[in-house]
Amino acid sequence: MSLLDVRDLTVIYRAGNKSVQALNRVSFSLERGEALGVVGESGCGKSTLAKAILALLPRNAQVINGSAVLDGAKLYEAGAEELRRLRWTAMAYVTQSAMDSLNPVARILDQFTQTGRAHGHNDVRSRAEALFRDVGLDARWLRSYPHELSGGMRQRVIIALALLFEPPLLIADEPTTGLDVIVQRQVLDLLRRIRAEHGTGVIFISHDIAVIAQLCSSVAVMYGGRIVEKGSTIDVLERPQHPYTMGLKQAFPDMRDARRELIHIAGTPPTPDEPVDACLFAARCPFAQDVCRTQAPPLRQIAGHQVACHLAERAADFRRRAVSPSIWVRPE
Amino acid sequence: MIENGNMPVIEFTKVCKTYRGHRGMGELIPGAKAASEVRALDDISFRLEKGRVLGLVGESGSGKSTLANVLVGLEPPSSGQMLFQGTDLATLRKANKRAFHGQVQMIFQDPYASLNPRFTVRQTVEEPLIIHRYPRQDRTRLVIDALERSELRPASAFIDKYPHEMSGGQRQRVAIARAIVLGPSVLVADEPVSMLDVSVRAGILRLLRSLIDRLGMALIFITHDLSLIGQICDDLMILYRGKVAEFGPAIAILDHPRHPYTQQLMAAVPVPDARSRPAELPARLMNSLAVVDEGPKCSFEPRCIYAVDICRSVVPAARSIDKTEVACHRAQELKKSATSKEI
Amino acid sequence: MADVMGALPRRRGWQTPLFIILRSRIGATGVLILVIFTAVALAAPLIAPYDPFQIHRLPDNSVAQLLPPSSQFWLGTTYYGRDVLSQLIFGTRVAMIVGILSAFFITAIGTNVGLFAGYFGGWIDSLLMRITDVVFGIPFLPFAVVLVALLRPSLSNIILTISCLLWRTTARVIRAQVLSLRERPFIKAARMAGASDLRVMYVHILPNVLPMSLLYVSLGIGWAVLAEASLSFLGFGDPSMLSWGEILYQAYLTGSFRSSWWVVVPPGICIALLVASAFMIGREAETIVNPRLRDP
Numbered sequence: 001m002s003l004l005d006v007r008d009l010t011v012i013y014r015a016g017n018k019s020v021q022a023l024n025r026v027s028f029s030l031e032r033g034e035a036l037g038v039v040g041e042s043g044c045g046k047s048t049l050a051k052a053i054l055a056l057l058p059r060n061a062q063v064i065n066g067s068a069v070l071d072g073a074k075l076y077e078a079g080a081e082e083l084r085r086l087r088w089t090a091m092a093y094v095t096q097s098a099m100d101s102l103n104p105v106a107r108i109l110d111q112f113t114q115t116g117r118a119h120g121h122n123d124v125r126s127r128a129e130a131l132f133r134d135v136g137l138d139a140r141w142l143r144s145y146p147h148e149l150s151g152g153m154r155q156r157v158i159i160a161l162a163l164l165f166e167p168p169l170l171i172a173d174e175p176t177t178g179l180d181v182i183v184q185r186q187v188l189d190l191l192r193r194i195r196a197e198h199g200t201g202v203i204f205i206s207h208d209i210a211v212i213a214q215l216c217s218s219v220a221v222m223y224g225g226r227i228v229e230k231g232s233t234i235d236v237l238e239r240p241q242h243p244y245t246m247g248l249k250q251a252f253p254d255m256r257d258a259r260r261e262l263i264h265i266a267g268t269p270p271t272p273d274e275p276v277d278a279c280l281f282a283a284r285c286p287f288a289q290d291v292c293r294t295q296a297p298p299l300r301q302i303a304g305h306q307v308a309c310h311l312a313e314r315a316a317d318f319r320r321r322a323v324s325p326s327i328w329v330r331p332e
Numbered sequence: 333m334i335e336n337g338n339m340p341v342i343e344f345t346k347v348c349k350t351y352r353g354h355r356g357m358g359e360l361i362p363g364a365k366a367a368s369e370v371r372a373l374d375d376i377s378f379r380l381e382k383g384r385v386l387g388l389v390g391e392s393g394s395g396k397s398t399l400a401n402v403l404v405g406l407e408p409p410s411s412g413q414m415l416f417q418g419t420d421l422a423t424l425r426k427a428n429k430r431a432f433h434g435q436v437q438m439i440f441q442d443p444y445a446s447l448n449p450r451f452t453v454r455q456t457v458e459e460p461l462i463i464h465r466y467p468r469q470d471r472t473r474l475v476i477d478a479l480e481r482s483e484l485r486p487a488s489a490f491i492d493k494y495p496h497e498m499s500g501g502q503r504q505r506v507a508i509a510r511a512i513v514l515g516p517s518v519l520v521a522d523e524p525v526s527m528l529d530v531s532v533r534a535g536i537l538r539l540l541r542s543l544i545d546r547l548g549m550a551l552i553f554i555t556h557d558l559s560l561i562g563q564i565c566d567d568l569m570i571l572y573r574g575k576v577a578e579f580g581p582a583i584a585i586l587d588h589p590r591h592p593y594t595q596q597l598m599a600a601v602p603v604p605d606a607r608s609r610p611a612e613l614p615a616r617l618m619n620s621l622a623v624v625d626e627g628p629k630c631s632f633e634p635r636c637i638y639a640v641d642i643c644r645s646v647v648p649a650a651r652s653i654d655k656t657e658v659a660c661h662r663a664q665e666l667k668k669s670a671t672s673k674e675i
Numbered sequence: 676m677a678d679v680m681g682a683l684p685r686r687r688g689w690q691t692p693l694f695i696i697l698r699s700r701i702g703a704t705g706v707l708i709l710v711i712f713t714a715v716a717l718a719a720p721l722i723a724p725y726d727p728f729q730i731h732r733l734p735d736n737s738v739a740q741l742l743p744p745s746s747q748f749w750l751g752t753t754y755y756g757r758d759v760l761s762q763l764i765f766g767t768r769v770a771m772i773v774g775i776l777s778a779f780f781i782t783a784i785g786t787n788v789g790l791f792a793g794y795f796g797g798w799i800d801s802l803l804m805r806i807t808d809v810v811f812g813i814p815f816l817p818f819a820v821v822l823v824a825l826l827r828p829s830l831s832n833i834i835l836t837i838s839c840l841l842w843r844t845t846a847r848v849i850r851a852q853v854l855s856l857r858e859r860p861f862i863k864a865a866r867m868a869g870a871s872d873l874r875v876m877y878v879h880i881l882p883n884v885l886p887m888s889l890l891y892v893s894l895g896i897g898w899a900v901l902a903e904a905s906l907s908f909l910g911f912g913d914p915s916m917l918s919w920g921e922i923l924y925q926a927y928l929t930g931s932f933r934s935s936w937w938v939v940v941p942p943g944i945c946i947a948l949l950v951a952s953a954f955m956i957g958r959e960a961e962t963i964v965n966p967r968l969r970d971p
Contacts (some may be wrong), residue, residue, distance in 0.1 A: 041529040042500070136618070151392065180391035180556060185600040185613055207530055210559075210602035214610065233606040251531045255601045258562025258586050264535035268499040404867050433869035440860035448861045450882040456861075460868035510864065 001072065002029040003168055003201045004053070009066035011045075011052050013272060020272040022048040024225045025066065027299075032168060035195055035202040037212030037233065039248070040222035041269045046205045049222070050173045053203075054093055055083050071168060089119055092162035096174040099154035102146040108157055109142040115164055124164065131160035134197075135190055152183030159190065166198060173205045188215055209252050213237055221245050224270045224280030231305020241307040241315035243285045246322035266330040279310070286327045287311060287318050339418060340379035341517050341550045342403070347412030349373040349398050372398040374574040376412070377650075380567075382517070385544055385551040387561040387582055389597070390571035396554050399571070400522050403552065404438045417517065434464060437511035441523035443503035447495040453479070454491045457510045464514065478509040483539055501532040505539070512543060519544075522554045537563050558601050562586055570594050573631040580656030590658040590667060592636045630661065638662050699962075705955030708948055715764055716771040723761040724749070727917055730756040741935045751937035753922070754929035762917050763941055769918035770949055773834055773903040778895030780838035785845025786888045790876050792846070793853025804850070810843045816905055823911045830913045837902045845891040852884045890960040897953030904946045919946050 011023040023045045030036050040046045051057045053068050055075055068075040070090060078086070087093075095101075103111055109128060116124035129139045135156040146154055155175060162170060172191070176184040192215055194200055204216055212219055212233065219236050221229040221244065229242040240246045250263040267284040279285070282292040291310050299308040303315070311318070321327050351370045372395045380386050390396040401407040402414075405421075414421035416435070424432050440446040447456055457478055461471045479487035482505040495503055504524060511519055521540060525533040541564040544551050553565055561568055561582050568582040570591065578591040589595045596617050599610070614637045630636070633643040642661050650657040653664055660666075697703045715722065725731070731739040731752060738756040742748055750759035792803040819836045826832045856862060857880070865879045906912055907920025908927070919942035926938040 041531060181558065181597055181600045182391065182613065182617065185602070185610075186618060188602065189612065208602075210604040213604045213606040214602045237604060237606050247531060249604070251534055252604055253557075253559035253563065255559050255598060255603055256605075258559065259583070260562075262534035262537070262563060264533060264538070265531040266535075268501060268532065269529060406863060406866065433867055436867075438864065438867055440864065442860060446860035446864055448865075448879055448883070459865065459870070463869045463874070507864070510868075514868070 003032045003034075003071060004030040004203075005067075005069045006053065007067050009049070009052060009063065009068060011048055011057065011061055011063050014060045014062070018274070021275045022061070022225050022272045023052060024275060026222075026225075026227055027066075028220055028227065028230060030169070030201050030203060032201055033195060033199040034218065035191075035204060035216040037216030037219040038203060038205040038222060039207065039209055039212055039219060041207055043224070043269045043271045044222040045225040045272070046222050047173055048225075050093065050171050050203070050205055053171060054087060054091060056087075056093070085119070088115065088162075088167065089165040090167050091169040091171065092165075092167040094155075094158055094162050094170065094172045094175045096177050098158040098175070099146075099151055102154060102157065104146055107143055107145060108149075112142075112161060112164065115161060119165065121165075127164065128160070131163055134163070134194065135160045136186070150183075152179055152186065155179060155183075155187055156190065159187070159194075163194065163198070163200070167200065169201045169203070170194075171203045171205070174207070175204075176211060177206070177208070184211070191215060209237065209248060210254075221248070225272060226280065226308060227299060227306075228281065228308045229306065230299070235305045239304070239315070240319065241302060241305070241312050242281075242309050243287055243318055243322065244281045246319055247284075247328060250322055250325075250328070261325050263325045263328045265328055279308075284330075286321075286330070287314075340381050340415075341417055342378075342380040342552075343413075343415040344379070345377050345413040345415075347373055347376045347402065347409045347414060349395075349402055349407065350410045371574050373402065373409070376574075376576060378569055378576070378579055380518070380550050380552065382548055382550055383544060384566045385541065385553055385564050387565035387568040388552055388554045388571065389556065389558055389561065389568065391556055391597075393573060394571040395574040396556075396571050397522065398574075400438065400520050400552070400554055403518075403520055404436050405432060434460070434514040435516050436518045436520065437514065437516040439504070439507050439511050439519065439521040439524045442527055443500045443507060444495060446507045447503055449495055452492050452494060453484075453498075453506050453509075456506060457513055460510065460514050474513055475509075478513040479506070481512065481543065482506070482509040483535075484509065499532075500528045501536065504528060504536055508536075508539065508543070512547065512549075515547070516549065518550050518552070520552045520554070523556070524553075525560070526555065526557060533560075534563070540564060558586075558597060570597070575631060576650065576657075576659060577632070578656060578658050579650070580654075584655050588654075590653050590656055590663045591660050592638050592666075593632050596635075630659075638666060699959050701955045702959030705952040705959070708952035709956065712767055712949055712952075713771060716767040719764050719768055723758075723764040725758040725761045727757060727761040727765045729758070729761075731758065732756065741931055741938070743935070744937050750941050751935065753925060753938055754931045754935075755925070759922070759938055759941060762922055763919070763945060766917050766919045766922060766942065767945070769830065769913075769916050769921075770900050770903070770945070773830065773837070773918070774896040774900045774949070774953070776834050777837040777841070777899035777902075778892045780834070781842045781895040781899070782845055782888050782892045784838065785842035785891065786849050786881075786884065788842065788846040789849025789851075790853055790880065790884070793850040794857055794872065794876050794880065800850075803846070807843050807846050810840060813840060815840055815902065816909075819902065819906055820909060820911055823906060828911050828913055830916055833903055833906060833911075833913065834899075836906075837899050841895065841898050841902070845888070845895070848891065849884050849887060852887055853880055856880050856883055886960070890957055893953050893957040893960055895953075897950040897957070900946060900949050900953070904942075919943075 006029070007027050009023055009026040010021070012019045012021050026049060028036065038046045038049065052063060053075070063076055070086065073086065075083070102108070109125065112124050112128040116122065128142060132139050132142065137153060137156055141149060141153070149157065176187050179187065188211060191202060195202055204212060206212055216233055218231065219233045220227045221236065221242065223244050229236055229240065229245045236245060237249065240249060247263065247265045251265060253262055254260065265284050270280050277296045278294060279292040279297050282288040285292065289311065295310070297308045297310045299306050302312045349372045351372055376399065388396050388399065402409050416424055454475055457475045458471050461474055466474065475491070476487040479490060484490045484502065484505050490502070524540070525536050528536065537560065540551060543549065565582040568580065568585045569576055570578040570593065572593050578585060578589065578594045585594065589598055596613065600613060602610070616637050617635045619635045628647050629645060630643045630648050633639045636643065640662065646661070648659045648661045650659045651663065653667060697706060733739050739752050740756050741754055742752045744751045748758050748760065750763065752758060753762070788803050788807065792800040818840065822836045823832055862875060862879060865875050870879070903918060904920035907918050908923045910924055912918055912921045912924065922942045923939060926932050931938055
């Protein structure tokens with residue numbers, strides 16, 4: 001049984017009397033100890049996905065379809081109390097601004113104690129010290145206040161806090177964005193080690209495909225609330241089949257070839273809107289045909305991984321053409 | 333001012349900026365010493381020529397934001413000389429503050445926060461013109477011109493919009509239009525694309541490059557993301573704790589970084605390659621000391637794997653190695669022993 | 676995109692602040708009450724049944740003293756035989772004048788103090804904030820009583836007193852907003868374009884703190900009405916002007932407080948209603964300024 005099984009997850013937000021679709025039939029599964037990367041830009045729904053799994057959606061959001069099963073527990077049929085119990089013990093959450101969510105007037109050890117008490121454990125000191133060792137922090141920082149630590153150190157404290165109860169699932173939403181390069185590397189190495197040593201399953205959400213390539217064995221590319229490509233990271237990055245993934249790859253700098261001309265995809269990523277029966281990338285896609293504008297492409301298995309594109313059979317040809325920047329320039 | 337193709341637009345010589353910590357009530361006691369002193373910028377020297385892009389890379393605490401502020405006149409330097417087209421900046425500012433402001437402009441990181449949410453695009457871009465008393469009939473033409481140069485075409489479609497009605501990329505273009513409307517000689521871009529979606533970043537970078545080329549400006553491109561340097565930068569300056577670690581042509585440094593800090597920075601940048609596992613960074617690099625003892629030594633020494641005794645007792649001066657200036661005692665010696673694989 | 680307090684986008688059409696206030700029941704009620712009171716104040720001479728100072732007499736020529744509500748005098752008469760309803764209606768004028776003028780001055784003083792203190796920082800900030808602290812320390816009513824007793828008890832002196840004291844909260848709040856706005860890149864951009872300090876304060880920062888200021892106008896009306904009523908009730912009101920507080924004062928002086936509810940209750944209700952309406956509007960205005968307070 002997979003650690004996490006998400007099927008056809010669909011989430012809408014209500015704004016006034018309009019409802020917009022943030023997630024559209026998202027499905028994937030995560031095994032124990034596996035690291036899944038979720039790649040996308042603003043408005044693709046990746047943060048909504050994280051919150052939906054953790055059942056932390058805001059009041060005006062609603063899961064109107066689909067299911068999420070964590071280690072056998074059906075998350076959308078669980079009551080509020082069971083969800084509260086599951087959070088932190090079965091699934092932990094680390095976000096970009098988490099380092100700012102530490103209580104500025106409480107010592108760090110106190111925050112561990114408080115979290116521990118909330119879940120029925122009174123003495124977490126030795127566990128906290130062990131976790132600090134794990135994340136590479138000196139135990140003396142336990143007695144400090146958050147502002148005495150740098151951003152990178154605080155982020156590591158957050159990760160330690162998240163691992164307090166050895167949750168089998170860790171969801172990290174842009175945990176390294178905004179951190180210095182060397183600190184980011186440290187955090188990534190840490191996550192890799194944790195996965196290896198504790199067997200924690202990780203969902204790593206980011207816009208940075210380099211970071212995901214370094215950490216995750218499988219990846220899902222999201223666009224406009226849908227998963228448009230999914231498979232092993234090696235496969236998806238080396239042989240992308242969705243034009244958006246091809247574009248992302250070309251738009252992303254690579255230190256090994258620092259002078260390669262980056263492309264930019266004309267237009268902007270769509271904001272959540274009412275559901276349409278069409279490919280949401282068609283407006284920006286250099287290869288779009290009529291069918292793309294009139295029918296939403298289903299996610300299907302082609303050549304080793306899954307892709308949602310009507311024209312996926314011609315992926316090899318598209319890949320060749322995608323490398324030249326001129327193809328991505330569209331007349332305004 | 334005589335246009336001299338080789339005269340640097342900006343020349344910094346040993347510029348320093350020191351911040352004094354709060355002294356509280358001690359402020360009232362004359363002669364009381366500051367509780368803490370931070371050398372945000374220490375002996376910064378460089379030159380920037382017309383039509384060139386200088387990349388400025390540094391992590392938090394490196395002083396790059398301070399350097400930006402000093403460059404654009406938001407803060408005065410504590411010491412050192414800043415020449416702007418041959419004239420001392422301080423004198424220029426005193427004499428003709430407005431003219432100076434018209435020559436150096438800045439583009440900020442957050443495209444949302446850098447536009448006044450209650451101003452339309454027109455008001456935002458027109459504001460510098462109003463301040464500098466351009467006549468009304470010229471203003472509209474200049475605003476439209478600036479918007480179209482920033483690839484917001486047709487300008488009429490954007491001119492009455494509010495920031496919240498536009499995407500991040502569009503807002504950044506408005507910010508660029510505002511920055512170029514006065515025809516400045518120098519643009520300072522502080523992380524201009526780090527808050528934008530990946531798929532639109534290259535467009536903004538290319539726009540900046542083409543503006544530099546077409547309008548003959550100079551650009552200082554500040555970032556912590558090394559992987560963007562190769563896109564538009566001619567020269568590169570690596571800052572560490574307020575000092576210049578390495579300075580030279582961007583390609584030369586990217587291909588052969590000489591300063592140990594630069595080497596580690598580059599090694600730490602993740603590459604989008606799912607097959608290779610990068611080598612672990614050296615443990616010594618992870619030494620993060622809250623306070624570094626000031627005093628004559630190399631500030632990178634506590635984290636440097638090549639540190640030897642001299643690094644602890646003498647501040648490394650910049651020395652030329654090939655076309656680059658490197659502030660490291662052992663740079664020459666390390667170069668000789670470096671094989672291409674080590675980097 | 677979350678709007679932080681003070682960095683408010685200008686919205687069009689259905690989203691303008693007025694409509695946001697009107698959309699909620701509380702806000703709409705507040706506005707309605709305020710509109711009614713304003714209308715009453717404006718139309719006072721037309722709708723009041725009698726001259727408020729007119730002393731009515733009974734057929735036997737004695738003063739129509741403390742008559743309970745009847746068809747002739749809807750809210751009865753005072754100790755001196757004056758029509759309570761007419762007094763109430765004319766009293767609305769005083770309340771609105773004092774309320775609106777004081778609120779305006781409170782906001783004007785407070786906003787400018789906050790602007791200067793927040794923008795310049797340093798010794799200007801320290802000086803202005805120390806002054807504000809002192810003003811905070813002054814208990815309103817005792818000081819107002821002293822001030823009004825020293826000067827003549829007149830409407831303008833009352834407005835002056837209220838304005839001099841109650842700007843303090845606005846100043847603190849606006850200063851906090853300016854402090855956070857000052858660091859925003861668009862302010863830096865304005866300074867870099869060469870804008871003078873005054874220009875940055877009034878052209879760039881002020882429009883962004885204006886929603887907050889307007890909120891305090893609304894609250895200011897509430898405070899001022901209450902303050903004036905208190906002063907009048909204590910006997911320091913303008914004797915030539917009939918305010919609600921003055922009605923209560925007269926009732927107290929003449930000992931009719933306990934016996935004649937029709938002299939006491941109506942002015943009390945009016946004061947409560949007007950102050951409440953000001954706060955209701957303020958509460959809704961606050962959701963505009965701080966969108967996180969809005970119901971999703």
